[in-house]
Amino acid sequence: MGSSTGTAVSLRGLRKAYQRGVPAVDGVDLEVAPGSLVALLGPSGCGKTTTLKMVAGLLDPDEGDVRFDDRSIIGLAAEKRPVAMVFQKPLLFPHMTVGQNVGFGLRVRRTAKAAIAARVAEMLELVRLPDLAHRKVGQLSGGQEQRVALARALVTDPAVLLLDEPLSQLDAALRIEMRDLVAGVQRELGVTTLFVTHDQDEAVALADKVALVLDGRVVQHAEPRVFYERPASVAVARFFGGRNAVPGRVAGGRFTGGGLDVAVPTGTPPGDGTLVVRQESLALVERPAPDVVPVRVIAARYLGTAMTVTVELADTTRLELTAPPATAVAVGAPAHLHLPPEACTIVPT
Amino acid sequence: MSGIRRSVGLGLLVVGILVPFVPLALTAVSSGWRYPALVPQTFTGRGVALVFDPDGEVLAALLTSFTIAVTVAVVAALVGLCGGRALGLHRFRGRRLVQFLLLAPVLVPGFAVTFGLQVFFIRYGLADTVPGVVLVHLVPTIPYVTLVLGATFASFDVSYEEQARVLGAGPVRTFVSVTLPAIRPGLCVAALFAFLISWSEYVLTLLIGGGTIRTLPLLLFSYIGSADLTEAASVSLVFALPPLVLVVAASRYLTGAQSGVVGLGRL
Amino acid sequence: MVLTETIAAPVAAAGAGPASARRRWRVPRRARVALLLAPPLSIVVVFFLGGFSQAVAQSFGYVPFLPTGEVGLGAYRDAWADPAVRASIGLTFRISFLATGLAVVLGVGAALLIRRSGRFRRVASTVFQSTLPVPHIVGALSMLLLLQPTGFAARVGDAAGISEGQGSFPILTGDRFGWAIVAEYVWKEAPFIGVVALSALSSGVAELEDAARTLGAGPWARFRRVTLPVLTPGVLATSIIAFAFSFGSFEVPSLLGRAFPSTLPVVAYERYRDTDLTSRPQAMAISVAIAVTIGALVLVYIALVERSGRRAP
Numbered sequence: 001m002g003s004s005t006g007t008a009v010s011l012r013g014l015r016k017a018y019q020r021g022v023p024a025v026d027g028v029d030l031e032v033a034p035g036s037l038v039a040l041l042g043p044s045g046c047g048k049t050t051t052l053k054m055v056a057g058l059l060d061p062d063e064g065d066v067r068f069d070d071r072s073i074i075g076l077a078a079e080k081r082p083v084a085m086v087f088q089k090p091l092l093f094p095h096m097t098v099g100q101n102v103g104f105g106l107r108v109r110r111t112a113k114a115a116i117a118a119r120v121a122e123m124l125e126l127v128r129l130p131d132l133a134h135r136k137v138g139q140l141s142g143g144q145e146q147r148v149a150l151a152r153a154l155v156t157d158p159a160v161l162l163l164d165e166p167l168s169q170l171d172a173a174l175r176i177e178m179r180d181l182v183a184g185v186q187r188e189l190g191v192t193t194l195f196v197t198h199d200q201d202e203a204v205a206l207a208d209k210v211a212l213v214l215d216g217r218v219v220q221h222a223e224p225r226v227f228y229e230r231p232a233s234v235a236v237a238r239f240f241g242g243r244n245a246v247p248g249r250v251a252g253g254r255f256t257g258g259g260l261d262v263a264v265p266t267g268t269p270p271g272d273g274t275l276v277v278r279q280e281s282l283a284l285v286e287r288p289a290p291d292v293v294p295v296r297v298i299a300a301r302y303l304g305t306a307m308t309v310t311v312e313l314a315d316t317t318r319l320e321l322t323a324p325p326a327t328a329v330a331v332g333a334p335a336h337l338h339l340p341p342e343a344c345t346i347v348p349t
Numbered sequence: 350m351s352g353i354r355r356s357v358g359l360g361l362l363v364v365g366i367l368v369p370f371v372p373l374a375l376t377a378v379s380s381g382w383r384y385p386a387l388v389p390q391t392f393t394g395r396g397v398a399l400v401f402d403p404d405g406e407v408l409a410a411l412l413t414s415f416t417i418a419v420t421v422a423v424v425a426a427l428v429g430l431c432g433g434r435a436l437g438l439h440r441f442r443g444r445r446l447v448q449f450l451l452l453a454p455v456l457v458p459g460f461a462v463t464f465g466l467q468v469f470f471i472r473y474g475l476a477d478t479v480p481g482v483v484l485v486h487l488v489p490t491i492p493y494v495t496l497v498l499g500a501t502f503a504s505f506d507v508s509y510e511e512q513a514r515v516l517g518a519g520p521v522r523t524f525v526s527v528t529l530p531a532i533r534p535g536l537c538v539a540a541l542f543a544f545l546i547s548w549s550e551y552v553l554t555l556l557i558g559g560g561t562i563r564t565l566p567l568l569l570f571s572y573i574g575s576a577d578l579t580e581a582a583s584v585s586l587v588f589a590l591p592p593l594v595l596v597v598a599a600s601r602y603l604t605g606a607q608s609g610v611v612g613l614g615r616l
Numbered sequence: 617m618v619l620t621e622t623i624a625a626p627v628a629a630a631g632a633g634p635a636s637a638r639r640r641w642r643v644p645r646r647a648r649v650a651l652l653l654a655p656p657l658s659i660v661v662v663f664f665l666g667g668f669s670q671a672v673a674q675s676f677g678y679v680p681f682l683p684t685g686e687v688g689l690g691a692y693r694d695a696w697a698d699p700a701v702r703a704s705i706g707l708t709f710r711i712s713f714l715a716t717g718l719a720v721v722l723g724v725g726a727a728l729l730i731r732r733s734g735r736f737r738r739v740a741s742t743v744f745q746s747t748l749p750v751p752h753i754v755g756a757l758s759m760l761l762l763l764q765p766t767g768f769a770a771r772v773g774d775a776a777g778i779s780e781g782q783g784s785f786p787i788l789t790g791d792r793f794g795w796a797i798v799a800e801y802v803w804k805e806a807p808f809i810g811v812v813a814l815s816a817l818s819s820g821v822a823e824l825e826d827a828a829r830t831l832g833a834g835p836w837a838r839f840r841r842v843t844l845p846v847l848t849p850g851v852l853a854t855s856i857i858a859f860a861f862s863f864g865s866f867e868v869p870s871l872l873g874r875a876f877p878s879t880l881p882v883v884a885y886e887r888y889r890d891t892d893l894t895s896r897p898q899a900m901a902i903s904v905a906i907a908v909t910i911g912a913l914v915l916v917y918i919a920l921v922e923r924s925g926r927r928a929p
Contacts, residue, residue, distance in 0.1 A: 056830050078829040085830035091823055095845040105831035108841070156832060358729045359736060363743050369803060372761035372768035373754075384766040384782060385774040432656035435649045447653060449918060454664040456857065456917075457910050458864030458881060461903035464888055465670030466663065468680050488663045495656045549751035552866045552885070566753050566867075573757055573871055582761070585754045592749035613748050613808045614857035 006035030007068050007082070007159040007192045009055070014064035016050050024050045026216030028064070032209075035190040037183070038221075039197055039207035043239075047216040048196045052162050055194060057081045068159060079108075084153035085162040088169065090145035092137040098124070098148050099133030105156040123151040126185060143174045147181065154189065161186070161193040167202065179206055200227075200240055212236055228278060233347050237276045243320040244282075246275045247349055255346055258317035260293065263341045273346040281343035282321035284309065284329070285336045295319070295337045300329040311337055377582035396583025406568060407584055414548060414564040417479060421486045421547040426540040428487075429494030433539075436495065437502025448499075451492035455615065459489055460552045470557055477561040485557045486550055490543040493612055497542070501535025534602040541599050542612030545592050549616055592616070668907060675900035691897035692905075701902065703877035708863060711794045711879060715801035716859040722802065723809030724851060728843075730810075731817050741814065747807050752800070756871040759800045763788040789872055796872040797879075801865075805858040812854040816847050849920060856917045860910045880906055 009032040016025040025047040032038045040048040053059040055066055057078030065072050073081055084105070092101050100107075102123050103116040111119075124130050127147040132140075140148065146166050153161060163182070167175045183206050186193050197203050203210045204224040211221040220232040231237035234245045248257015250273045255262045260275065285292055295311035298318065307323045319337070323329070376382070377396045379389030400407045436447065454462070463485060467476065475481030509531060513523040529536075551566040558564070565588045572581035596603070643651070670680070677687045695701045730740045747755070762768045770785035779785040788795040821843060828838045862868075869879040878886075880902055887899035 058826050058829065077834075078826075079832050079834050083830060085827070087823070087827060089823065091827040093824060093828075093842060093845070095848075104828070104833070104841070108828075108831065108833040108837040152831065162830070355729060355732060358725075359733055359740055362726050362729065362740065366743055366747060366803070366807070368768075369755070369758035369762050373758045375768075376761055385771050387771050387775055428655040428659065431652045431654075435652035439645070439649045439652075441646070441649050445918075447657065449914065450657065450660050450665075452914050452918065453911060454660060456860040456914050457664075457668075457907045458866070458903075460866060460881065460885065461671055461864070461907040462664055462667035464667075464884075464900055464903050465672075465674060466667040469670070472681060484663070487659055488667075491656050491659045492664075545749060549753070551753060566751065569753055569757075570867070570871075573753070573760070578757075578761065581757055585757050589750050589754045592751065593746070596749040613811065614805075614854070614861050616749060616751065616804075 006033075006190055008032065008034045008070065009160055009192055009194070010065075010067040010070070011051070011055070012065045012067070014051060014054055014066070015062045016047075016054060016059060017062060023047075023216050025054070025061070028213070028216070028218055030211055030218055030221060032192055032194065034069075035192055036208040037186050037193040037195060037206060039195045039203035039210045040213055041197055041200060041203040041210050041239075042213035044198055046213045048213045049164055051213070052085070052164050052194060052196050055160070056083055056085045056162055058085075082159035083162055084156060084158035084160075085164065086146070086149050086153045086166045088165045090142075090149040092140075092145055092148060092152075094137060096137065097133065098129075098135045098137060098140070101137060101148055102133070102151045102155055104152060109156065119155055120151075123155050124148075126154070126188075127151045127181065142170055143178060146170065146178060150182070150185065154185070154191070158191065161191045163193065163195045165196055165198065168198070175202070182206065212239060214239070229343075230345050231276055231347065234274055234276060234349075237345075237347070242276060243279045244275075244277050246317055246319075248273065248275060250346055255344070259313035259315040260317075260339070262291075262339065262344055264344070264346055268346050272349045274349045276345045276347055277319075277339065277343055279308075279320045279322045281340060282319065283338045284311075284321070284323060284327065285338045288336055289338070291340055292336045292338050295335055297329055297331050297333055297335050300331055311335065373582050373585060376578055377586055379579060393579065396579050399580055400583050400587050406563065407565075407587065410563050410565045410568045411587065413479070413562060414566075417483055417486065417554075417562075417564060418544045418547040420483050421490055422540045422544040424483070425487060425490040425494040425543040426536060428491050429498045429539055429543075430536070432491075432495035433498025433502050433535075436499030437505065438507060448496070451496050454489050454492045455496070458552075459485070459550075460556065462488065463553050463556045467556055476557055477559040479562060482554055482558045482562050482564075485553045486547040488553075489550075489615070490546050493546065493615070494539040494543050497539040497612070498532070498535055501532045501539075505531050537599055537602050538612075541595055542616075545595065546612065546615055548592060668904075671900045671907075672904055675897050675904050677897050679896075691901040695898045695901045695905075698898075700876060700878075701880075701883060704880050704883045707794060707877045708879040708881075711797055711801070711869070712859050712862045715798045715805065715862050716855050718798070718802045719805035719809050719858055720851060720855050723806040724813045724847060726806065727810045727813035727817055730814060745807050745811060747804055748811070750804070752804065752865065753867050753871070755800045755804055756868045759796045759803070759872060760789055763796045763799065765789075790874045792874070792877065794869065794873055794879075797869050800868050800872060801858075801862045805862070808858060809851060809854050812850050813847055816850045817843075821846050853917055853920050856913050856920070860913050864906055864910060 009030075011028050011030040014025055014028040015023060017023045028047070028051050030038070040051060042048045050059060054061045057073070057076060057080075061074070065074055067073070068082065093104065096104070099117075099120050102120045106116045106119060120133055121130070124132060127150050129144060129147050129151070132144070132148075137145070137148070149166070166182070167178050170178060179202060182195075195203070195206060204227075207224060209222060210224050210227060211218045212227065213219070214235055220227065220236050227236060227240045231240065231242065237245065246258040246260060248255055248260065250264055250268055250270050252270075253264060253266065255264050255273065255275050257275065262275065288294070293313065295313055297309060298312050299310040301308045302325065305325060307325050307327055307329070308320060309323050309327070309329055310318055310320050312318050321337070329335075375389055378392050378394075380393035380395065381391040382389035399405060402408065432451075435441075436444070466485070470476040470481050470485070475484060505528070509527050510523050513527040518526065549566060551570060554562060554564050554567060558567070560567070565584065569581060569584045569588055572584055575581070674680075675691050677685060677690060679685070726744055730737060730744060733740050760767070764770075765785060765787060766782065767789075770779060773779035773785055774781060788799070824842050824846065825838050828842045833841065864881055866881040866885055870882050870885070873879065873882065884899045884902040884906070887895045887902065890896070890899075
């Protein structure tokens, strides 16, 4: 189904409420480029799984449209859509062998037996589980189960692959191994993929682009690094682990607030704004210099591979920074903080 | 389209289940119901009077049935607690044999066994007595209760008991305040079904009770044999009501107890 | 090593005190299991196995407390040669198979229907299950009042113009086929099987069906390849229980059937109550045959339960 060229997916104004007046998905817009892997990232209950189920056809949206290559697929039953989905649980059919599970999609399409067997072998090879076709599903480990589920989804060569937190029930080491496998398979097949996860590391490591979903809306859709360097809001910065947000005002090309006075990029709208800066972009330096502000060290915590230092600005605003583990810090003593203006982002308050 | 079909199906289902109750309820209060009238011509309180007659045989039978069924439920629950604990919490050799031994009396009809037992019950003075009837009712109920409690104990985490012991509770205290609340749903279901199996039992009571111990099903059976079905229908309602009420009362426990449903097959 | 010794010393000192006097003797695990199993097993062994072996012995002609006469397979031969028993075997199997088969189809069908009945789900499933606790004797009386020639069904048939007055309605009670008996069993067992099917349907089947949908399976393919296979083990096990019950039940055929042919339990009971004590061994022989048939079914049941990987209830 044209996976060599890839299918463009477009979600427009998707809305869904399970209860009247309590929207689970509240106007999701998303454009997914052909053959790319987009992660739908968000905390649990933000509506990302509901969005995925509407793309799969398992739920009907109250409003909005889902388009594949600019053709609407609303009204098309789930079984008629050129999509495949891997769920949080493997959901392997308990009464079938591994091979029968993988071949299921072809069997319901009445494919010839020999063709099914060949394709099943190919798929099991792809997920690195050759020779397991005759195994019963009850004898598989958690990671093997999810790989079989992935093979089962890919067997019909779907135009769009939907992954609903397929790795969340695996332990940490296995999760990273599986993450690489999913990325490799997706790149090899070039199938447009929507990947739902609540784990930002997973999203960043896997996806070409990340769509952050908060309260039923896509709040930012961009390449992974943008979420660190140019978050769209304080909430986005916080979701990605950003620790520092200083409220203030923008006027005359400068941001003032919390005892800071920093130059902002041209084009930043004047008025109230909040300065957001990653803790990794801050550093303690020996002596005053440009972009260095005087601070006092409040606390320091040794974390083995790094050190978290809390400092206080003149007006008691606190900032946190990550320093190399060997940094010598005297708690309570004055220090100098390097605050590079290019690392700062002004977001709406 | 499929919505209409579904409604028709549901309608047929409800009618099929409820229709047999209609003539039963109408017969219980009718004194004249000539064919082919759809509803009785004359009504009577005779059935009600028969049931509530303080010196009547129905109330006496009700009392006998109740006494026997409660005794059976209590004894079966106590015995089943022991066996259930062994089955649910321990792996031992011959476990499957024990399970088979327990399953057989639940499914094999009791009369086959009671035919062989009756001579001994007569010989040892247990025939025609309430203890004898209770004893023979225990044969199908104890294995059932043991199996249900075995499944209940299997999903009970012994660490809770260990936790209680570490906190200073003795064995009795641990059982009463930790184990018992945890297995209560299973225990309730098991005792309920032991009660119901005993309550509905006919052949075993007839063989061992010899007609001297008259429980409700025995009385009902003889009424059905007589020409006057008004009395039979009235007694039927009294007989069917306690099981219905009990099952509704225990319904929230029933959904969780997969293993308990075997009991429904015997009722 | 030094560390362990320093810690061990105070404990040893305390052990010499009053604590050691209270140290209980612990029952070994095996003995504990045996003690726990003793009460239920003794009932089963003494009364069930004891009663059954007595039935077997008496079927061979041995009579307790009386001088033993001729011992042998005579009772089995006589029973097998008896046309009443011959007719009864066919009737009993036919009624049990028919009733169980219908109960499976209707019970599973009803469960599938109820699952999708939306806001009526609770009401529908409550009504559906309402026959479960009703005793079979009451069920038999209800069927009698419903299906007898002057019963409610005939009255409704007349009113609707389907049948025309007395005698035109088909004979369903006390008939040779045992229609009313089958009807009573189905009325009681279909909800029993349905309850098991419903609980299997509510535990994760919907998710498996969703997975099948995204793989391209339409409604029929989902039903045939996912829903039905998932339901099969539980329904099969339940239907064996239902079959065993209908095969060995005495009350229902005794109230709704006719004297000849009657089902095996009724025949066995009649022989047992016969004033002629010589027919007792035959009663025993028939009961033993019923018990053995059901025992074989129990073995099949256990095998099925173990194969489907669940705990035996």
